[in-house]
Amino acid sequence: MKTKGEIDFENLQGLHWHKMGQSSFTGSLLELFKDLDQYFLRWAAKWKAQEYYFPPFLSAAQMQKLDYFKSFPHLITIPVVLDDAQDNLKAFSEKAVNPQGSILLTQLSDVRQVLTPAACYHFYDELEGSNLHQAKFVTTRCVCYRREKQYTPLQRQWAFSMREIVCLGGAEEVKTYLAEFEDLLQQFFQAQGLPVKFEYATDPFFNPASNPKYLMQKLDPVKKEMIYDGQLSIGSLNFHRSFFGETFSIKQNETPVNSACVAFGLERWMYMMVRERGIAPEAWTL
Amino acid sequence: MKSEAEVKQTLRDWIIKAAGGKISQEQLQNDTPIIEERIITSLQIMDLILQLEKITGKPLDVEQLKPGVFRNIDSIYENFCGENGDEN
Numbered sequence: 449m450k451t452k453g454e455i456d457f458e459n460l461q462g463l464h465w466h467k468m469g470q471s472s473f474t475g476s477l478l479e480l481f482k483d484l485d486q487y488f489l490r491w492a493a494k495w496k497a498q499e500y501y502f503p504p505f506l507s508a509a510q511m512q513k514l515d516y517f518k519s520f521p522h523l524i525t526i527p528v529v530l531d532d533a534q535d536n537l538k539a540f541s542e543k544a545v546n547p548q549g550s551i552l553l554t555q556l557s558d559v560r561q562v563l564t565p566a567a568c569y570h571f572y573d574e575l576e577g578s579n580l581h582q583a584k585f586v587t588t589r590c591v592c593y594r595r596e597k598q599y600t601p602l603q604r605q606w607a608f609s610m611r612e613i614v615c616l617g618g619a620e621e622v623k624t625y626l627a628e629f630e631d632l633l634q635q636f637f638q639a640q641g642l643p644v645k646f647e648y649a650t651d652p653f654f655n656p657a658s659n660p661k662y663l664m665q666k667l668d669p670v671k672k673e674m675i676y677d678g679q680l681s682i683g684s685l686n687f688h689r690s691f692f693g694e695t696f697s698i699k700q701n702e703t704p705v706n707s708a709c710v711a712f713g714l715e716r717w718m719y720m721m722v723r724e725r726g727i728a729p730e731a732w733t734l
Numbered sequence: 735m736k737s738e739a740e741v742k743q744t745l746r747d748w749i750i751k752a753a754g755g756k757i758s759q760e761q762l763q764n765d766t767p768i769i770e771e772r773i774i775t776s777l778q779i780m781d782l783i784l785q786l787e788k789i790t791g792k793p794l795d796v797e798q799l800k801p802g803v804f805r806n807i808d809s810i811y812e813n814f815c816g817e818n819g820d821e822n
Contacts, residue, residue: 648801657796657797660775660776660778660779661776663776664769664776664779666796666800666801667779667799667801667803668769668770668804690772
């Protein structure tokens, strides 16, 4: 059996690595993916979190309200469609792709959407303008898209799956939720013998030194990452204060809600399980 | 060189002005959490850093900033203007 760190993830049985930054998987690996998500859903059930399904697009206008394009232009993936004028479509159809595999775009329609960069954004968009009567717990799993300089199977992908469990409510309720979830995770990692530590972190801002939001996160940390084996963040706990509540006018008793999310990167959890427990699927049971 | 009380008063005046009515002279104590309570927003942090550079006469390396140094007037004084001021 290969020891930790020597596993060839590109050629893992059941995994097809697409060098553009995506993985397909089947068989035992797909079972591991589903089992992990079921585990996250069991945690979500502790807070009676309501599950949602969301489509892949988010409105650019909504993301603009969050200053997303200023903070993370390097991460964003933008879906485009061609202008549907007949001559434009004809020109495209005649020479759509060059020999290097790049699409030769002709005139585009207005671009008004982005592909989901993080699952929880959908909730703030969905709940915009609402008034909550009590703290709300919600969960979803989305394929998320983040452009990176380089990609590694399961560890760093352009497209990956994220499960998030979000709490919206008063500041104290939200802080309690995060503290309780962190305790639960600490106990889980310890019981499973998984080398995961919690560390304060900042979001990967573009030009961080000139971004006040980055500075604020350094001075007043609101993000804790679950760092596996000192090398890879497999999830995070994030306290947003009333940022989303104010931006999207989501209120509780007429006051903008605080919010927090706990996020899990599924492919990274798969990586951790395989690297820690070896390639035999019997050892992946939680 | 200004005294500790003078520096803290300068900081207090600046924060009250920046807060734009969110807090009064009487309410803003030396231990009032100015970031946690959102008296100062992320946009104003940059201005506060410039103000501090003016007070201390020294440039401030934002990469070296640590959590808690801007918690309140006391911690700002302690970390940037007091005896340990050079450490940040």
